Amino acid sequence: MxxxxxxxxxxxxxxxxxxxxxxxxxxxxxxxxxRMALFGDGIGHAAFAGVGAGLLLDVWPTWTALVVAxxxxxxxxxxxxxxxxxxxxxxxxxxxxxxxxxxVLLAKSGDARPGQYLFGSxxxxxxxxxxxxxxxxxxxxxxxxxAGRALFAVVLDEESARVNGLPVDRLNLLLAALTxxxxxxxxxxxxxxxxxxxxxxxxxxxxxxxxxxRATLLLATVFGEIAVAAGLTASRTWNLxxxxxxxxxxxxxxxxxxxxxxxxxxxxxPHTHQH
Amino acid sequence: MTFAYGRxxxxxxxxxSVRRGEFAALVGPNGSGKSTxxxxxxxxxxxxxxxxxxxxxxxRALRDRWRIGYVPQRPxxxxxxxxxxxxxxxxxxxxxxxxxxxxxxxxSEAVEHALVAVALADLRRRPTAELSGGQQQRVMIAKALAxxxxxxxxxxxxxxxDREAQQQFRDSVVHLxxxxxATVLLVSHELGAxxxxxxxxxxxxxxxxxxxxxAELVERGVSLGVHHDDLPLWLEHLEDRNHIEIx
Numbered sequence: 001m002x003x004x005x006x007x008x009x010x011x012x013x014x015x016x017x018x019x020x021x022x023x024x025x026x027x028x029x030x031x032x033x034x035r036m037a038l039f040g041d042g043i044g045h046a047a048f049a050g051v052g053a054g055l056l057l058d059v060w061p062t063w064t065a066l067v068v069a070x071x072x073x074x075x076x077x078x079x080x081x082x083x084x085x086x087x088x089x090x091x092x093x094x095x096x097x098x099x100x101x102x103x104v105l106l107a108k109s110g111d112a113r114p115g116q117y118l119f120g121s122x123x124x125x126x127x128x129x130x131x132x133x134x135x136x137x138x139x140x141x142x143x144x145x146x147a148g149r150a151l152f153a154v155v156l157d158e159e160s161a162r163v164n165g166l167p168v169d170r171l172n173l174l175l176a177a178l179t180x181x182x183x184x185x186x187x188x189x190x191x192x193x194x195x196x197x198x199x200x201x202x203x204x205x206x207x208x209x210x211x212x213x214r215a216t217l218l219l220a221t222v223f224g225e226i227a228v229a230a231g232l233t234a235s236r237t238w239n240l241x242x243x244x245x246x247x248x249x250x251x252x253x254x255x256x257x258x259x260x261x262x263x264x265x266x267x268x269x270p271h272t273h274q275h
Numbered sequence: 276m277t278f279a280y281g282r283x284x285x286x287x288x289x290x291x292s293v294r295r296g297e298f299a300a301l302v303g304p305n306g307s308g309k310s311t312x313x314x315x316x317x318x319x320x321x322x323x324x325x326x327x328x329x330x331x332x333x334x335r336a337l338r339d340r341w342r343i344g345y346v347p348q349r350p351x352x353x354x355x356x357x358x359x360x361x362x363x364x365x366x367x368x369x370x371x372x373x374x375x376x377x378x379x380x381x382x383s384e385a386v387e388h389a390l391v392a393v394a395l396a397d398l399r400r401r402p403t404a405e406l407s408g409g410q411q412q413r414v415m416i417a418k419a420l421a422x423x424x425x426x427x428x429x430x431x432x433x434x435x436x437d438r439e440a441q442q443q444f445r446d447s448v449v450h451l452x453x454x455x456x457a458t459v460l461l462v463s464h465e466l467g468a469x470x471x472x473x474x475x476x477x478x479x480x481x482x483x484x485x486x487x488x489x490a491e492l493v494e495r496g497v498s499l500g501v502h503h504d505d506l507p508l509w510l511e512h513l514e515d516r517n518h519i520e521i522x
């Protein structure tokens with residue numbers, strides 16, 4: 001492969017990143033429409049606690065992160081659906097508890113690299129890591145392909161969907177589970193702190209230009225892929241932290257596209273004549 | 276049935292039935308329990324006493340729930356929804372065909388028919404955020420129609436829309452009743468353009484104050500035609516008694 005992906009570790013980073021670049025915006029599109037843009041962030045912190053638990057128990061951290069993130073996601077959804085706490089309050093609960101539990105468990109396990117899990121370490125990803133991320137992403141894409149229309153109906157109008165007999169509670173739990181899967185898949189790429197950014201920023205960019213929900217989904221993945229490829233290139237060029245650089249690139253793309261869309265909307269039509 | 280939010284009674288000993296193929300309106304002033312009654316009917320709430328039955332069974336026990344087309348009161352089409360008219364209407368077909376199944380030609384025909392019925396076929400590719408309030412309301416009605424329901428339940432569908440939009444709404448509902456034999460239950464505090472097409476009027480203020488044909492309401496001294504514009508005001512002054520009087 002050409003520069004900057006001529007080295008194997010960069011190829012592994014690119015493949016893992018591209019997989020997340022698809023999965024995160026796909027799931028994020030539904031979260032943003034439900035006004036739960038920070039859901040991924042809260043679940044990311046639960047996953048961080050799961051990593052700590054895995055290291056302490058000497059179990060593969062990805063699995064413990066998956067279990068804790070899934071349990072956290074479903075708990076937040078349960079608290080929200082049953083009116084026990086508002087979405088932001090439920091998320092804050094997991095946000096702080098997860099971060100605190102993760103730091104305590106990680107310290108107890110003797111692992112002093114919280115940054116690796118919080119901000120990712122995609123350049124050290126092994127082929128096994130790439131395969132795990134790819135498998136999780138394939139699962140997420142398949143789930144969205146099957147349930148995407150129903151998830152759209154729920155985010156559009158939950159009450160009508162319920163009256164019509166759609167399994168609203170199970171679909172909401174599915175979305176929560178997909179969020180947990182995405183977070184765990186992204187731990188090595190951008191880390192738990194930044195994963196929510198890849199669920200939100202490409203979606204926000206896409207919403208600035210897309211004129212349909214299908215286009216929003218597709219463009220969000222395109223912007224996600226561009227952020228990963230350009231972010232890794234910038235990271236290699238200027239020796240920057242890859243996870244943070246990918247997210248900063250996604251933010252820059254959002255700024256440029258939103259500005260361009262605003263300028264285009266404000267411009268007069270090309271065939272307007274002054275008399 | 277009787278329903279209360281906590282200790283606050285909202286519906287007391289409410290009893291009525293709507294027959295197949297009827298176009299019925301449930302009217303009452305703000306806070307009279309209209310929306311609550313609808314939510315009980317479609318199975319979103321359970322009554323404390325009594326029961327609601329829809330197609331002969333308790334609402335939550337109804338298996339073919341696509342038979343209910345429900346248009347809730349609050350606007351579902353927020354300005355930030357990146358979806359086309361067609362995408363929203365297609366979502367109304369999911370329950371009928373099975374949410375996990377891919378759409379078939381029959382589903383596309385039902386969506387097309389619903390779009391034509393509300394006169395939005397030409398705007399199918401338009402983002403819903405670019406539509407007027409009346410057009411957005413018709414999108415939600417088309418979404419309900421796409422499921423080819425046997426019962427269409429509409430909560431305040433013409434609130435705040437102009438007369439032209441009200442007329443188009445009226446044409447859509449009359450088409451559904453006359454050509455598809457559907458039952459329509461419309462909840463509103465203003466009947467606007469549909470006043471002359473109704474088979475039944477049920478006046479609600481925590482309990483049923485009147486239940487009969489519009490002509491019977493005229494016999495009690497109230498004409499929906501006369502009260503075409505001031506019905507909301509008239510309803511606000513309605514006394515909580517067993518009979519209707521002109522205020």
